[in-house]
Every structure is written in structure tokens, then in C-alpha cells.
Amino acid sequence: MSSTGRVGRPKASSREILAEAACELFLEQGFEATSIVDITQRAGVSRSSFFNYFASKSDILWAGLDERLALFESRLAGDDTADAVAAVRGEMRSIGADFAPDSLALGIVNAAAxxxxxxxxxxxxxxxxxxxxxxxxxxxxxxxxxxxxxVAGAAWAGAVLAAIEAWAHDGAGRTSLSRFLERASDAAAEVSAAPTGAVRQLRVVVQASAFEQTLAFYRDVVGMPQAEAYEAEGGARVAILAAGRATLEIANPSQVEFIDRVETDGDAPSDRIRIALEVDDAAGAVARLSAAGAEVEASARETPWRSVNARLRGPADVQLTLFQELGPA
Structure with a gap:
């Protein structure tokens, strides 16, 4: 009978061998006294092999979590669902999915030693x-x-690290990290990110005869995802588009005149009601919207209040200001 190999524990990878060697040395002689050369010699691998897996000694402890945090960041950056809190909560819980005890948990429990x-x-x-x-x-x-x-972001961040510490001290492996993250997310969710006040939402209602064209422009070109849609008898239709944070800006006539001087060349005065939309790239948004049929009333330009503003006339005769915040000088 021929043998196809031993059945048992899989051979550890170089990464696992390095992490195990490092943790042994940290316990024996302390983190500061342990060098990367010490670790590679104990592991029996070359120094260059160390840097194939880790950037530093600290990275040995944090690399597994950092991979998950990179996914957390990228997924949240690309998320455009209507409920931001639910998105943060869901991605926070995903950090713990199938997270096995590793050198981080060992380091937390034995931090003093x-x-x-x-x-x-x-x-x-x-x-x-x-x-x-x-x-x-x-x-x-x-x-x-x-x-x-x-404030809410700080609460969610604290919840993640607190859950990891609690999981490690409870005996990582006895239960899943996801259970601790679930409990921590309940606590973080109590720190509301919603502004207080009697009004829960600001909604601007636009009457559009060319409904499909107008919907396609604001949903697909401007980039406001559809949150809800309803139909009723007689062909009645409405679509509600999400637009991030809603505010009501109230300006007196002198302020409106000042804005018009800054934002336009004086030939596109503000309507009594004008819709302002914050975008990441004002000039790029102007090009995209004008190509889709919007009339440019004032090209993108930098304002004294550190933004880049442009003014357009969109479908349904809606006057739009696009603004890009530049941040501190």
C-alpha cells in the first residue's frame, strides 16, 4: 500500500512560524529586547522572509486585524445604502467573521509579561x-x-477595540469574536449620529412633467440613489432620492446678492429657492451634468469660504448649486 502523506495537523506557514517564534521571545525577554533577527533565527527563516509577511515587530500582532480593517474601510467607502448606521454596524460585525485566535489575542492577555x-x-x-x-x-x-x-465614529471605534479585548480576556476561541462585536455594536448604536430637533427629515418636493427624464438625471447622473418609490391610481408616481445630510439655509437679500457676486458672473441670479448639492469634484460634476442636458449658469470657481461652487439649471427647472468643500487652508 502506498502512502499519500501523513494525516494530521497541516504544516504551519512561514507567517505562522514567525508569529509563534515572536510571541515566545516576547514572553521570554520582552517586546523591546526582541529584535527581528532574534525572531527570524528562532523561526529558522531568513530576515528577508520576515518582511514578506510583516512590516515591523508590531505588525506581527496586528496584521490579521489590519487585513479586516482594510476591508472595513473600503466597503464603507463604497457603500451608498440609505441607512448609514446599519452599514457601519454590519461592517463592524463582519470584522469578527471567522476570526480565529492569533498573536493579537495572545499579546492582549500577556501584555504585561x-x-x-x-x-x-x-x-x-x-x-x-x-x-x-x-x-x-x-x-x-x-x-x-x-x-x-x-462622536459616533469614535464610539464605534472604541466598541471594536473593546470587543476584541474582552474576547481575548474571555479566552479567545471559547466563543466567537462576532458575539462580542454584536454586544459592543448595541452600545455604540446608542450614540446617535442623527441631529436632535422636532423635524426628523428635510425633503424638497419637485413637480416634474417629464418624470422619467428628470428621475434619470437626478438619480443616475447627479448620483442620488433612489430610497423609495410609490405609484397610485391615475398614473401618479413619486420617487424619493437620498441626498446625504439635509439642511435648510436661510439667507437675507444682502447675503443672496453677495453669493451671486461670488458664485456667478452676475448674469444668473438666485431663484427664491435654490438647491445646493455637495459633491467631491465640482468641476467634474459640472461636466457630467451639462453633458446630460443641464444648462451651466456659472462655471466652477473657488469661493472665499474655501469651496468650489458652480451653478446650473437642471431638469424640472431646478436651479442647482454644486459645491465642493476644500477644507482648511
Missing amino acids: MGLVAEFEREASLRRSRIARAAAERLARGGADRLRAE
Whole structure:
């Protein structure tokens, strides 16, 4: 009878061997006293092999989580669903999917013995910042004002790291990280990103005779995803498009005149009601919308308040200001 190989535990990868060797050395002589050469010698691999898997000693502990955080960031950046909080919560829970105990869990539990307490706090703060930034950006795109989005983002970030620590101390492997993340997300969700007040939503209603054309323009060209749609007897139709955060800007006549001088060449005065849409690239949006039939009333230009503004006339005779925030000088 021929043998096709031994049945048993699969051979560990070089990455796993390096992580195991590093954790042994951290326990024996401390994190700071352990060099990358020490780790590669203990693992029996070349120094260059180390850098095929890790960028630094700290990366040995954090690499597995960092891969999941990169997915968390990219998925939230590409998410355009109507419920931003649900999107953040869902992606947070996905961080723990099939997350097996690794060197991070071992490092958390043995932080004092490994001399990792200060190192862990420093590296954990960097991950909190990444999570908070990604969550805050998604919440802001979903309609939260910047302050509330930042506060809520910090809460979600704290919840992720707290869940990982609790999971590790509970005995990583005894239960799934997803269960801890679920509990932590319940706590984070209590930090509302929605502004307070009696009005829960601002909705602008536009009457459009050319319904399909108007819907296609604002949904597909401008980029406002359809959140709801209804039909009724007699051919009645309505579509509700999502547009991020809603605000009501009230300006006196002098302010409107000032805006018109800055935003236009003086030949496109503001309608009594004008719709302003924040975009990432004002000049690019102008080109895209004008190619789809919008009339450009004023080309994109930088304003004194650090934005790039343009004015167009869209379908259904809606006057549009497109603005791109440039941030601090």
C-alpha cells in the first residue's frame, strides 16, 4: 500500500512560524529586547522572509486585524445604502467573521509579561483612529452633521477595540469574536449620529412633467440613489432620492446678492429657492451634468469660504448649486 502523506495537523506557514517564534521571545525577554533577527533565527527563516509577511515587530500582532480593517474601510467607502448606521454596524460585525485566535489575542492577555502595555496602547489608538475615520465619513455621507458623525465614529471605534479585548480576556476561541462585536455594536448604536430637533427629515418636493427624464438625471447622473418609490391610481408616481445630510439655509437679500457676486458672473441670479448639492469634484460634476442636458449658469470657481461652487439649471427647472468643500487652508 502506498502512502499519500501523513494525516494530521497541516504544516504551519512561514507567517505562522514567525508569529509563534515572536510571541515566545516576547514572553521570554520582552517586546523591546526582541529584535527581528532574534525572531527570524528562532523561526529558522531568513530576515528577508520576515518582511514578506510583516512590516515591523508590531505588525506581527496586528496584521490579521489590519487585513479586516482594510476591508472595513473600503466597503464603507463604497457603500451608498440609505441607512448609514446599519452599514457601519454590519461592517463592524463582519470584522469578527471567522476570526480565529492569533498573536493579537495572545499579546492582549500577556501584555504585561511581554512588555507590551505601552506598545499595545499606542498601536490600538492607531486602529481606533482608522475605524473612527471610516465610520464618521460614512455617517456624514448618510446625513449626520460633522460633529455628531465624529462622536459616533469614535464610539464605534472604541466598541471594536473593546470587543476584541474582552474576547481575548474571555479566552479567545471559547466563543466567537462576532458575539462580542454584536454586544459592543448595541452600545455604540446608542450614540446617535442623527441631529436632535422636532423635524426628523428635510425633503424638497419637485413637480416634474417629464418624470422619467428628470428621475434619470437626478438619480443616475447627479448620483442620488433612489430610497423609495410609490405609484397610485391615475398614473401618479413619486420617487424619493437620498441626498446625504439635509439642511435648510436661510439667507437675507444682502447675503443672496453677495453669493451671486461670488458664485456667478452676475448674469444668473438666485431663484427664491435654490438647491445646493455637495459633491467631491465640482468641476467634474459640472461636466457630467451639462453633458446630460443641464444648462451651466456659472462655471466652477473657488469661493472665499474655501469651496468650489458652480451653478446650473437642471431638469424640472431646478436651479442647482454644486459645491465642493476644500477644507482648511
